[in-house]
Amino acid sequence: MSTASAYLTVRGIDIDIIYKDIKNLHIGVYPPMGRVRVAAPERLDDEHVRLAVIQRLSWIKKQREQMRAAQRQTEREMITGESHYVWGVRHRLKVIERPGRAHLEVDGERLLLYVPEATSPERRRELLDHWHREQLRSAIPDLIARWEPILEVSVPRWSIRRMKTKWGSCNRETGHIWFNVELAKKHPECLEYILVHEMTHLLERNHGQRFTKLMDKFLPSWRSRRDQLNEAPLGHEEWSYGEQG
Secondary structure, eight states: OOEEEEEEEETTEEEEEEEESOSSOEEEEETTTTEEEEEEETTOOHHHHHHHHHHTHHHHHHHHHHHHHHHHHTOOOOOTTOEEEETTEEEEEEEEEOSSOOEEEEETTEEEEEEOTTOOHHHHHHHHHHHHHHHHHHHHHHHHHHHHHHHTOOOOEEEEEOOSSOSEEEETTTTEEEEEGGGGGSOHHHHHHHHHHHHHHTTOSSSSHHHHHHHHHHOTTHHHHHHHHHHSOOSSOOOOOEEEO
16 A cells, blocks of 8 residues: 655644545544544545644544643652653552652662652652753753754754643754753654754745755654654653544
8 A cells, every 4th residue: 555644734733644545534633742643545645634734623623622731630659669650661659668868769660759748749759850951951952962063954943841742842943942941851862853843944934845955854753753652651641532534
C-alpha cells in the first residue's frame, strides 16, 4: 500500500496527514497532547482534508479536553513505589523523609526524593517539576549551540513552561523558543526534534512542503522522533483516544 504524508495547521491545531489507498477519511486524536492524525484517501488533497478537519473541530476539541481532564484526574501522589520517567527511562520513586534541604537524584533504576517529614504531595510535585526544569536547562544550551550553525539561525532566548497541547512553540520575530517541561520525561532525541522543529519555523512559518523539505534536510529521522515523542507514555497516565471516520 502506497502512502504519502503532509502536515497542516488548522485553527492552531497541528494535523498529521497520511494519504493511503483507502476509501474513507478517518480522524484520530491521540495522547498525550491531543495530536490529531488524519488518514485520507489518495484522491483527496490537503484542502479537502482541511475542510474535513474544520467540520469536526468541535469533536476534536472535545477529545483533547477529555485527555487533559484524564491527566488532571491521575495526578501523582508522590509516594514510594510510583513510576516516573526521566529522559525516557522509567524509574521507581523512593521518598526519603529526613531533615534538611529537599532534593531529587537518580540512583540506578530509582528516583530518590529527599524531603522533610510531613511534606505535602503538592510540595513534592513542585519539587519534581522544578527538578525536571533543571534537567532541561542543563541539556538545551548545548543543543542550541550545535544546531545554530547547521540551520544558520540564532536562538537569542528560550524558556521552559508547562503547555497543555504543544511540545514547543516559537516567536519568529524575536527568535524566542519555548519548551514544554514534560520533555524532560522523554528520550533526549525527542527534545532535539522539538528544538530543530521550532528552529525550522524561524525559516518557514507554515507546515507546508518547504517546511517538510527543510526538516528532511536537517533531521532525516524527524518523523520517527515525532512518533516516539507522541506515542511513548509520560509515566503514569493511562490514556484512551478517540477516532472518527
